[in-house]
Amino acid sequence: MALEAINEIKKAEEKAEELIQEAMNNSKEIVKNASIQAEEEYSKTLSEANSKKAQIIAKAEDEGNSEAKPILEKGEKEVASIKNISEEKKNNAINLIVERIVKIHGNS
Incomplete structure (x- = not known):
């Protein structure tokens, strides 16, 4: 009877050890699994953030280009008008500058 009780206790201890080992493995x-899932969630969140960042940058660039376009066009028109000054106006400007230089230095 005592031997049976000891054997049952040993079996119970072995079963308890198995349960402990199984619980540790689980x-x-x-x-x-939690670590893998966390890494996947992190990657997903990072990817979404990068995508959103790219959209924001693209939108800002488009808005900047839209605002800059009329300014650039105006500048190009001004450059073209300066380049298209007639020869007569160029000669008048040259003569005016030469006259002022001569008057300043007293070589008239």
């Missing part, structure tokens, strides 16, 4: 698996 906990390791749970931690591993």
Whole structure:
């Protein structure tokens, strides 16, 4: 009878050890899966953030280009009008500058 009780206690201890080992294995698996899931969520969040960043940058560039376009066009028109000054106006401007230089230096 005592021997049976000892054997039952040994079996119960072995069963308890198996349960403990199984619980430890399960906990390791749970931690591993949680880590994998966390990494996947992090990657997904990072990817979404990068996508949103790219959209914001593209929108800002488009808005900047839209605002700059009329300014650039106006500048190009001004450059073209300066380049298209008639020869007569150029000669008048040259003569005016020469006259002023001569008057300043007293070589009239």
